[in-house]
Amino acid sequence: MPITPLSPASFPLYTAADIHAGEHIWAAEHPHDTLMEKAGAAAVEWTGTLADDSGEPVLILAGPGNNGGDALVAARRLAAQGIRVVVASRADPARLPRDAARAWDAWLQQGGAVLPHFPSSQRYSLVIDGLFGIGLTRDLTGEDARWIAQANALPCPRLALDVPSGLDSDSGRIRGCALRADHTLTFLGLKPGLLTAEGPDYAGTLHLDMLGVDPTMMPATPGGALIHLEARHHLPSRARNSHKGQFGHVGIIGGNSGMVGACLITGRAALHQGAGSVTVGVLDDRIAVDYGEPRLMFATPEHLTAAAQLSVLAIGPGLGQGVRAHTLLEAALPAPCPLVLDADALNLLAGDPELAKQAARRPHPTLLTPHPGEAARLLGVSGMEIQANRVEAACTLSRTYHAEVALKGAGTVIAHPDGRYAINTTGGPWLAQAGSGDRLTGMVAALLGQGMAAGDALEAAVWLHGCDMGTAMPSTAR
Structure with missing residues (x-):
């Protein structure tokens, strides 16, 4: 059946x-x-x-x-x-x-x-x-x-x-x-x-x-196949008498010169996933509006690292690895809210042991969304070693950074700090294109901003990310 x-x-x-x-x-x-x-x-x-x-x-x-x-x-x-x-x-x-x-x-x-x-x-x-x-x-x-x-x-x-x-x-x-x-x-x-x-x-x-x-x-066993979303992955129904302040204020930092699109993709995905409001802090200060999605608000990245009213902060899409990017990441790590680290934020962590220690000591939820190359840099191994045992790599990252981790790729592995892990069964090769990971970051941030628990938000976002662009794994049981 x-x-x-x-x-x-x-x-x-x-x-x-x-x-x-x-x-x-x-x-x-x-x-x-x-x-x-x-x-x-x-x-x-x-x-x-x-x-x-x-x-x-x-x-x-x-x-x-x-x-x-x-x-x-x-x-x-x-x-x-x-x-x-x-x-x-x-x-x-x-x-x-x-x-x-x-x-x-x-x-x-x-x-x-x-x-x-x-x-x-x-x-x-x-x-x-x-x-x-x-x-x-x-x-x-x-x-x-x-x-x-x-x-x-x-x-x-x-x-x-x-x-x-x-x-x-x-x-x-x-x-x-x-x-x-x-x-x-x-x-x-x-x-x-x-x-x-x-x-x-x-x-x-x-x-x-x-x-x-x-x-x-x-x-x-600590592992499970993420074949569908269960109750914990769903947000409660919204009351008719609602306002945007009830559904989270997401901050996103990235978008260096030539890479602004990454940050905008993340912001748009967060809005699409239901975030009440989204403010992007792009490093390229020539960008002050997104004409494709004018609901996005803009601020300086430095303002976002100090913004106490944020529900969640995501940093990394299009960030670059320059001095300013490093300073922004260092300022973002103490944020008193869930923090999503992606793309160049992960590369900066990999290159600075002190930043990595700060990330591992955060008292608030930390989420990492590396692809195999970024995971390899974080663990100081080769990409082939990551791919040789993706479950072990994701769980090692989770333990090392006390973080929720999504190791992206064929069968994305979501590892939790308590030792549990899940392998996602949606998605496919259509996700192998520029901007796909940025979109996932925005989806995760939006679910976090609306109050979903960090591990559940990461699993839900990964699953939905695959479903939005394809279908779930065909599978039959008897």
Whole structure:
């Protein structure tokens, strides 16, 4: 059935260790009801839906672990239904895990055969990928990589079991190479790597099957998939007898020479998101009005850093990194209101350890919205290291700065100072353009100014930002 609107807590994100823990709990309590049989049966249910109508056989690729066992169960069940199946595996049956070995033997006892080479000469109606699951801890090379390349080249749909082979289920990075699935049927719970970094491009359409396991049997986890907004992400309805002073005064500092547009985009987004009033302090003093949005008010940036009446202050869009920008950031850090730091404000923090310490000591909510390059500078690592584990990077930033953090990118990661995190499921490549991040900053500031809690405001803004320019992640559960 389609995923129903539930809170992010209803869609926890599980690491490989979490999943293994849940499997052990199930096995101890249900020794004669294996999850492997359930997973194979679930794959069979999807086969009829996903296979093309060519009438060609289904190619099943079985690996050396339990993921391969799931695939072998699917092969046996499909063959029992009269569906033609071709099974290929390089696994040594003597070294298979117990349940996978049983699945191998059951397939052979039913009269099935296992090819030791990739059978690429025939056409297929569907490829079921059971080569490597969440237990993969090495990069794929050699013959493993060749099999994946051949599977990717086949002109038919590809269904990955649990995760596409080669995709790290915890981080979303590619381990050498990975199968590009059209659909991924994942078991027991969603995994972070399916939703961020390379995951969305390699997993295709994502389907979740709990295999009949009660979610309360699974271990507690700090992560959740932000699939929809819940009550805490919504502002109360406005009374008819309202005025602008009730909905926050947002201050925005940025807009240096040649970059004024960034600041104006932020201001316009804040108004659009419902801020009662918005004042922008642009460093380019030639700009005194926004003819595209004349509701924006203008003041000197220095005036905004001293404005006690602000509900929230955002600094960074188009700010630059000159002496004046540095002075303004230093003056903004003591602001007695929520502070949103973006763009060059983050770069200035990265270049000045004393400013960074001041930001981490703020008694009021601090929110950081870095892209991977800015996050890398803040943590003193490379962009590749950030992308190798986006969840870990976002959580590290949150701990370091005692801040709410949105690490932007494919599957934006929102990390909270208490250790919780969420991965957003809206948005897409259309957000990869100049001004997109500035717009997000304005949306966050507006929600903060209207009284939403800092962590909720950041999650809501990120989710809405993706929805406004696209649609939510297609996902199905059974």
